[in-house]
Amino acid sequence: MLILSVSLSFIIQKLILIACIFGGSLGVALYSTWAERKVAAVMQDRRGPNRAGPFGLFQPLADGVKMFMKEEIIPMFSSKFLFILGPCLSMIVALMTSAVVPWGPDMKFRDGSSVPLQVADVNVGILFIFGVLSVGVYGIMLGSWASNNKYSLLSGLRAASQAISYELALGISIIAMVMMTGSLSLREIVDQQTGLNWNVFKQPIAFLIFLVCSFAELNRAPFDLAECESELIGGFHTEYSSMKLGFYLFSEYISMFVTSAIISTLFFGGYHLPGLDSLAPHMPGWAFSLLGVGVLLGKSICFILFFMFIRWTIPRFRYDQLMNLGWKSLIPLALVNMLITGAVILLKSH
């Protein structure tokens, strides 16, 4: 019955928004690959890609064309369906999280109508993100298992146990934050953080744990043990070629962007910036909305750069170190943080 009450304009509105977010995340991810190579080069006193177009800006296109032109190989003894499903799942899941992120303040028009810049204001937004994130590791697991390759299988095992271990700390660190905000909806969490009232100042430890765990969840250095080139020959994507490999690599950049947006949303005020609200009366509603989107994008790009800086600074952890850090440091720390937060909230309410 609920479905019938949805009007056509609402569907079109959402479809346009989805298309924008889809294109936007793909675009940002596309240029993340370029930025990653540029950042790596600059940190190693090199020049980086600078042949294709000005500053090498067409490099991602060249990479894409290369990926499409490559020969597509499916190993003979792999289970074909799962082999193809792996990279697809990675990609879908990477894109799905962006649905609940509020990208900007509501777009207000002259006639009083307003359009929210969020695909779905789910009241359990954070739970949705965690759910989707947990599915994310299935892409790697299925792909690596279906490859029928021992290195891939090892990588799949690593990815799965790593994801499970770090999801715990991730979840607990967020519980402390949710206790404070009293809401699971990302929109509400953002709107509590106007000005400089950012959650990172209230929950620095939760932020730290969340950040470290997101490195692990994204399979990025220093926790990229699943694709450890030196021991696992690329790990789960050893047997992949052509655009299926491209999907795996690309989905990593998309989830990096979306995770950056989520960190900005949860801890750094999302589209709020001190002094920004005072501009609202002086400009049309849609421009102010776009300004908010710009602020969130700026914050996300800062985090993407931070992810890259870390990747090119810190060597990869050993697997036992990874497990020690997860189980013996981060989870207890997150639990203590949760306990203290709970106690403080309890004391304040009395």
Added chain:
Amino acid sequence: MAYTISNRAKPVDRKPMTFAEKLYLPAIAKGLTITLGHIFKKKATINYPEVQREFSSTFRGLHILNRDEEGRERCTACGLCALSCPAEAITMEAAERTKDEEHLYREEKYAASYEINMLRCIFCGLCEEACPKDAIYLTQTFAPANYDRKGFIYKKEDLLIPQKN
């Protein structure tokens, strides 16, 4: 046990990590300052085909066979270069000059064929030093890439500097 082979060798510190070290974070911050500092450093690489580094003045590259002031080949096929060559890259065949070839070759004997295998050559320059006639020199260029091994065997035509006129 500390080895004292050189003064630079330091014994490995195997003390257990302190609490600050176990936190990793100070070390990560330190690492980040180092890598971020490198952003503003001068680049070690150059835009190669457009910008080329100068070779040092003593660079030993491809060989050339020299001519004298009148444009005659200096090489007399004495074979000292081939003899001195540690890589045995040089082969030659000598021939006798006839009356009507006096404007081509400087002395009575000349190299009918002269080959250097650039895949064998180690560019040591001993041929240059051995040559009593100042006929062979190493230049400042290097052998370009080629599609097959045959292309790296440089014939006399490839090595001779062209006539001046």
